[in-house]
Amino acid sequence: MKKFIIHIFIISSLLSCKNKPPFLTKIEGKQLPITEGIKSKQEIEDFIKPFKESVDKEMNTVLSYTPHNLVRTDGELESSLGNLMADLCYLKGNAIFNSRTGKNIDFAMFNYGGIRAGITQGNITTQNAFNLMPFENSLVVLELSSKKIEELVYYLITENKAHPLSKQFNLVITKDGYNLKINNKPFDKNKTYFVLTSDYLQTGGDNMNFFKNSISSYNLDYKIRNTIIDYFKENDTIKVTLDGRFMKEK
Structure with missing residues (x-):
């Protein structure tokens, strides 16, 4: 019995001494700043040179021309760049929507924050289009009830920003509320409306x-960036006006 107990003890000791698999106990990081002191490798530069030249050539391709600076801050509740973006998306998007459904989009709306850069007076390049819309967002058409349109109007009034709206949408804030016309007709609470926007906003982006x-x-x-590029290619000079599509009653 004594020998049996000794054997059990020895076996248990051997098992307890068996190597356990290694496991991670700590992760350490070290910041490596990128400075001018870091020397480039010539073989890497030679390898990427033709790709860089091709990209630079494409980005610097002239698409159109603007006689004025296009920005999102030159109006109170509308802007030259916002009007341009909404109108060109409506024009290009409605052609596709109509060909597929036989219906027309009622108006287009996007978000103020979606305009990421302005376009200075002069030649408009592909780079300008990428700076304006660096995201991979696509155009979608949503059928909204009149109640949803009222929520949209309340959002615009509350936000008090120059969100891009196409010229088919005309909203005037009055002392007693607001007046809304869509396609030059008074807002009809008994119908639905087709609104063009982005797939990002479709999910409730920007609230x-x-x-x-x-x-x-x-x-x-149809990606919004491609829509912009296509429109610029088709129009050699970009003309935009502030027409009061969203304003406060004076």
Whole structure:
């Protein structure tokens, strides 16, 4: 019995001494600042040179011309760049939507924060289009109820910003409320409206929750950046005006 106990003890000791698999106990990081002191490798530069030259050539391609600076800050509730972006997206997007459905988009709306850069007077290049819209967002058409349109109007009034709106939408803030016309007709609470926007805003981005849970939706499979580039290619001179599509009653 004594020998049996000794054998059990020895076996237990051997098992307890068995090497356990290693496991991570700590992670340490070290910051390596990128400075001018870091020397480049010539073989790497030679390798990427043709790709860089090709990209630079494409980005510097002249698409159009603007006689004035296009920015999002030159109006109180509308802007030259916002009007341009909404109108060109409506024009290009409606052609696709109509060809597929036989219907027309009522108006286009995007977000103020979606305009990422202005365009200075002079030649407009592909780089300008990428700076204006660096995201991979696409155009979508949403069918909204009149209640959703009212929520949209309340959002615009509350935000008090120059969100891009196409010229089919005309909103005037009055002392007693607001007056809204869509396609030169008074807002009709008994109908639905087709609104063009981005797939980002469709999900409630920028707190535009009225775009969520639409009656129907249509993805045009057309990136906004490509829409902008195509429009610039088709128009050698860009003309934009502030026409009072969203304003306060004087």
